Amino acid sequence: MNASALIFIIIGLSLISYFSGRHRASVSAKSQTLIALPKHYGYMTAIWSGLPALLLIILWAMFKPAYLHEQIIQSLPASVILQAQDQLDLYVNSINLAIENGEPVEDPIMQKAMESYQVADSNSKWILTTLVFVIGLSGIIFSLTGALTKVQARVKVEKVIRIFLMLCSAVAIVTTIGIVLSVLFEALRFFEAVSFFDFVFGTTWSPQTAIRVDQVGSSGSFGAIPLFVGTILISLIALIIAVPIGLLSAIYLSEYASAKFRAIAKPALEVLAGIPTVVYGFFAALTVAPFIRDVGQSIGLTVASESALAAGIVMGVMIIPFVSSLSDDVINAVPQAMRDGSLGLGATQSETIKQVIIPAALPGIVGGVLLAASRAIGETMIVVMAAGLSAKLTANPLEAVTTVTVQIVTLLTGDQEFDSPKTLAAFALGLMLFVTTLVLNVFALHIVRKYREQYE
Amino acid sequence: MxxxxxxxxxxxxxxxxxxxxxxxxxxxxxxxxxxxxxxxxxxxxxxxPAFQATEIFLDIPLDPVTLELQADTQLDEETLRAIDYAGLIKKSLRQAFPEVKKRKDKKLLYKLVSSGAEFKLRDMVINNPQLIGNKPLSLWVLADDDVDTFYKLETVTSRIKEQQIGFIDKLKQDDRIRTSFNTTFFTHSDSREPEQAGIRGALMGSFWTLLVTLLISLPVGIAAAVYLEEFAPQNKFTDFIEININNLAAVPSIVFGLLGLAVFINFFGIPRSAPLIGGLVLSLMTLPTIIISSRAALKSVPPSIKEAALGLGASHMQTVFHHVLPLAMPGILTGAIIGMAQALGETAPLLMIGMVAFIVDVPGGFLDSATVLPVQIYLWSDSPERAFTALTAATILVLLGFLAVMNAIAIYLRKHFERRW
Amino acid sequence: MTTQVNGLDSLALRADDMATQNNSENLTADKHQDVEVLETIGENILENPKFSTRNVNVFYGEKQAIFDASLDIGQNEVIALIGPSGCGKSTYLRALNRMNDTIDSCRVSGQLKLDGEDIYDKKMDPVLLRARVGMVFQKPNPFPKSIYDNVAYGPRIHGLAKNSTDLDEIVITSLERAGLFNEVKDRLTAPGTGLSGGQQQRLCIARTIAVSPEVILMDEPASALDPIATAIIEELIDELRENYTIAIVTHSMQQAARVSQRTAYFHLGKLVEVGETNLIFTNPRHQLTENYITGKFG
The missing domain is CATH 1.20.5 (Single alpha-helices involved in coiled-coils or other helix-helix interfaces)
Structure with a gap:
């Protein structure tokens, strides 16, 4: 049977278990004092019936494709297996397609492979079904025995729930590990084809791949420096816009503005953070970039139609709330005593802010700027839509540059094999991106936390 | 002094x-x-401009002779499908413009009407075979997007020809051309032709994807928050979990896309472009938000309530689930809504897992191929036709509208249900 | 030091005497009994005061904190403001240098004059006022700057030093007058926050002196300090009296007795009694004052 039917069966068996257990417990309650409510006994037997079976199905569903894939490969004769990776994958793909479509095939090797697939598939299904039934029924049987009421049902149930809760919170760890492993794994495969040194220090980015089987990654150059420079250029422009505006806004709103103005202005600036980045990208590509190009051309400068300036400005606008929100928090955290001390000496408010408050809040502000920078570096949609694909190595904001994130998208949204160095390069770039933003974030949070301790 | x-x-x-x-x-x-x-x-x-569509009024001949039907032919679906509806439309255009003789001009004339009009006509006839008769069917049909752009914006582009401008003027004089509310935008899904393109597919795709995200991230997020806030011992493991959650909140979205690609698609074999995988990736991204806001909500419940419950003999878990959690619900839901709003606007990771193909059918479930609103925006903004620009901007407004409503609900929840202890 | 200790002893004896007396006889016939204080008792008005305040009312929003206080502060005297917690002493003090301006909901009415000029007049600049009337706060609040920069902050913003040597001189003199120079002269570039509590407070005093004010307002300056640091501060106040007029809010009656010449007693926002410090503590004229001094409340 297929997975959905099995799930229904599990649910059914668990329900039966629940009612059976609960009933048994309430019957026992008449002759002895129970240590838990009948419903707890019901839950316990239901969990017994259902949980292991459910886990089994989930594991089966997760690992079945890989297992069956292996089966197919193993059933193929040596001659086929020794082909180059691409050919083999193509072969296996056609087998998979044939299985999906249910069409008969002529090639006897494929036929044999299909048969062994089907055998393995149905075998696994049978084993699964049997196990599910055994587990489910055992729960019901247990609920009918006298041993039921001797168990501390509520305690046990709560233990199971607690483990479930802990696992849920461990999802965060699993996700991080998943990200690190998946990116690292593929990136390492990339570095087998292209050396790390060439990647990180190379200055030409032109990701071509072999067309013929025997050309292994030789004709493409994967020097990522233009990408790094492009990313930094656009992020820098974004910060140049966001930091002054964000910081001055935060200062004005927390030190000078009336409560009413602040109540309207602060949410208005937060709106900037809530607008999806694809909207910013649209705005950048269809309005800002042509505008800059036209203005530039009217003063006689050559401006690319996808200039770094356009992308940078719009990205800066998007980042303003990051800087202003965090700065606002740290400025408010400076104790009033410090302001009183300065004002008491006869300083004006701007002198107090410039000479006492901002220096006191500086670590927090720097932390905020670093977080904003990390956001700018990792931003994708604005640059995909408004920055170019040409990996030019330049510092001129009026030219078109490309960034790490743009290349990741480009490399992975074309029609290509998963294993070619081209797509693996995306993972290598992803690794660089992840590490950089991680370092920036950790550093920034460290600074902000240290600063908070100072004042608490 | x-x-x-x-x-x-x-x-x-x-x-x-x-x-x-x-x-x-x-x-x-x-x-x-x-x-x-x-x-x-x-x-x-x-x-x-996208909210208005230009339509042309045609009298379409539906007599059996023109339709080339034998007198006693059964009007079953097969026969009805076989009718050359495109030809009927062309004929009605010729009838409206009898002076057009040259082949080249006739081609320009036919191009006035959208290529999808024939399907609309066909569907009408199939649903109502009584229309076939000697009385011509008078119908407003969609104009082609070039005509639409010209008529609404009154700008002459290279895509509209002299003669066509003449035809349009005559239609104007005869009151045979108008703009009306563009329902196609909401009822159709993606199409190569701008005038036939709509966001229905993307809307449903977003719906299914967000549903998956909600169903996964809300329970897991609340469970994790409850654990961290109420049950977790103060040790290195717990610290490590918290560090991870904070870091995940700041990881660029595209990295989650890479994760989805490498693990969910390649290792677990979940079909690309399915709301299931989109939802899985997005729920991983939304999880930190929900965990952090749920923890804040749980923290704000005063300890006196917990102590009262414990004093009555409730176990720790019963206290949490019967007392603390319900009281923290408004705050948790607020955080969940905000998390969903963020997820609704995400694009980059979904590009990576393949929700970027040109998908015409409206997805009906978790495993059908789908696209989402922001990806639709991304795809359309690349197209050169001006009409697509308007559609993209209109889609953005729909997206922003949803976000505004969601945030408003969250703020309302916060104001009215969060008690101040 | 010895005289102070004797003074303390005699004060305690007197207080005990009064308590026993009140319990046995009704000696309070000539004491003012009204809990409703209608008029301030004692010498609250002076000739040629430094500070002259009349009918001062201070409101925080709807809540009134000071009720119709009229008090003069004389040149080069130390006046102590005493009373139970929350009765408006700090509020009154802060009205004298318009620090209440920083609180949005605070409203001050009445006449407050410094050297005859109304300090709440529209033409009076708070910045200028605060350069003339300095303040030392309850909890030491040095800036996160070096010791030198802390003291130099005031002169710098007001432009009081013509060159850097001038500034050095001001800083050194201020630190000396605050009795801190010898302890920090080798580490003027060290951060001010690295000093001990007592040293920090003296730094704050030095900071205030550096601007050459005429009046120094002190809001419980030693309440956050240990007894030794407190003693040092009290000695300092005595020395500072030579050059400055000082108003000090204090919780400690013994401290008021040690450092001040006149004392004003506030009770729930009303100025109840003002007089020479010795007399207030030995022969208070209002029942409320006596109750406070003998420890019946507060």
Whole structure:
């Protein structure tokens, strides 16, 4: 049977278990004092019936494709297996397609492979079904025995729930590990084809791949420096816009503005953070970039139609709330005593802010700027839509540059094999991106936390 | 004291500096406002044309002779499908413009009407075979997007020809051309032709994807928050979990896409472009948000309530689930809504897992191929036709509308149901 | 030091005497009994005061904190403001240098004059006022700057030093007058926050002195300090009296007795009694004052 039917069966068996257990417990309650409510006994037997079976199905569903894939490969004769990776994958793909479509095939090797697939598939299904039934029924049987009421049902149930809760919170760890492993794994495969040194220090980015089987990654150059420079250029422009505006806004709103103005202005600036980045990208590509190009051309400068300036400005606008929100928090955290001390000496408010408050809040502000920078570096949609694909190595904001994130998208949204160095390069770039933003974030949070301790 | 004089002298400059500083601050805030205003104004202006569609009034002959039907032919679906509806439309155009003789001009004439009109006609006839008769069917049909752009914006582009402008003028004189509300936008899904393109597919795709995200991230997020806030012991493992959650909140979204690609698609074999995988990736991204806001909500429940429950003999878990959690629900839901709003606008990771193909069918479930609203915006913004620009901007307005509603609900929840202890 | 200790002893004896007396006889016939204080008792008005305040009312929003206080502060005297917690002493003090301006909901009415000029007049610049009337706060609040920069902050913003040597001189003199110079002269560039509590407070005093004010307002300056640091501060106040007029809010009656010449007693926002410090503590004229001094409340 297929997975959905099995799930229904599990649910059914668990329900039966629940009612059976609960009933048994309430019957026992008449002759002895129970240590838990009948419903707890019901839950316990239901969990017994259902949980292991459910886990089994989930594991089966997760690992079945890989297992069956292996089966197919193993059933193929040596001659086929020794082909180059691409050919083999193509072969296996056609087998998979044939299985999906249910069409008969002529090639006897494929036929044999299909048969062994089907055998393995149905075998696994049978084993699964049997196990599910055994587990489910055992729960019901247990609920009918006298041993039921001797168990501390509520305690046990709560233990199971607690483990479930802990696992849920461990999802965060699993996700991080998943990200690190998946990116690292593929990136390492990339570095087998292209050396790390060439990647990180190379200055030409032109990701071509072999067309013929025997050309292994030789004709493409994967020097990522233009990408790094492009990313930094656009992020820098974004910060140049966001930091002054964000910081001055935060200062004005927390030190000078009336409560009413602040109540309207602060949410208005937060709106900037809530607008999806694809909207910013649209705005950048269809309005800002042509505008800059036209203005530039009217003063006689050559401006690319996808200039770094356009992308940078719009990205800066998007980042303003990051800087202003965090700065606002740290400025408010400076104790009033410090302001009183300065004002008491006869300083004006701007002198107090410039000479006492901002220096006191500086670590927090720097932390905020670093977080904003990390956001700018990792931003994708604005640059995909408004920055170019040409990996030019330049510092001129009026030219078109490309960034790490743009290349990741480009490399992975074309029609290509998963294993070619081209797509693996995306993972290598992803690794660089992840590490950089991680370092920036950790550093920034460290600074902000240290600063908070100072004042608490 | 002579110092007073010195101080007095310094005051003028200092107050000037004070005023300037305040001015800079105010300018900064207003710059932010102005950016926001320009952005919204630009999008609204670009979007307005998309809400109107141009239509042309045609009298379409449906007599059996023109339809080439035998007298006793059964009007079953097969026969009805076989009719050359495109030809009928062309004929009605010729009838409206009898003076057009040259082949080249006739081709331009046919191009006035959208290529999808024939399907609309066909569907009408199949649903109502009684229409076949000697009375011609008078119908407003969609105009082609070039005509639409020209008629609404009155700009001459290279895509519209002299003669066509003449045809349109005559239609205007005969009151045979109008703009009406563009229902196609909401009822159709993606199409190569702008006038037939709509967001229905993307809307349903977003719906299914968000549903998956909600179903996964809300329970897991609440469970994790409950554990971390109530049950977790103070040890290195717990610290490690918290560090991970904070880091995940700041990882660029595209990295989650890579994760989805490498693990969910390649290792677990979940079909690309399915809302299931989109939802899985998005729920991983939303999880930190929900965990952090749920923890804050749980923390705000006063310990006195917990102590009261424990004092009555409730176990820790019963206290949490019967008392703390219900009281923290408004805050948790607020955080969940905000998390969903963020997920609704995400694009980059979904590009990676393949929700970027050209998908015409409306997805009906978790495993059908689908696209989402922001990806639709991304795809359309690449197209050169001006009509697609308007559609993209209109889609953006729909997306922003949803976000505004969701955030408004969250704020309402927060104001009305969060008790102040 | 010895005289102070004797003074303390005699004060305690007197207080005990009064308590026993009140319990046995009704000696309070000539004491003012009204809990409703209608008029301030004692010498609250002076000739040629430094500070002259009349009918001062201070409101925080709807809540009134000071009720119709009229008090003069004389040149080069130390006046102590005493009373139970929350009765408006700090509020009154802060009204004298317009620090209440920083609180949005605070409203001050009445006449407050410094050397005859109304300090709440529209033409009076708070910045200028605060350069003339300095303040030392309850909890030491040095800036996160070096010791030197802390003291130099005031002169710098007001432009009081013509060159850096001038500034050095001001800083050193201020630190000396605050009794801190010898302890920090080798580490003027060290951060001010690295000093001990007592040293920090003296730094704050030095900071205030550096601007050459005429009046120094002190809001419980030693309440956050240990007894030794407190003693040092009290000695300092005595020395500072030579050059400055000082108003000090204090919780400690013994401290008021040690450092001040006149004392004003506030009770729930009303100025109840003002007089020479010795007399207030040995022969208070209002029942409320006596109750406070003998420890019946507060």
């Amino acid at each position: 002579n110092n007073t004089e010195t101080v007095k002298n310094s005051l003028k400059k200092r107050y000037a500096r004070e005023k300037r500083f305040q001015l800079y601050g105010r300018m900064a805030v207003w710059t932010g406002f102005i950016f926001l205003a320009i952005l919204l104004f630009d999008i609204i202006t670009k979007a307005t």
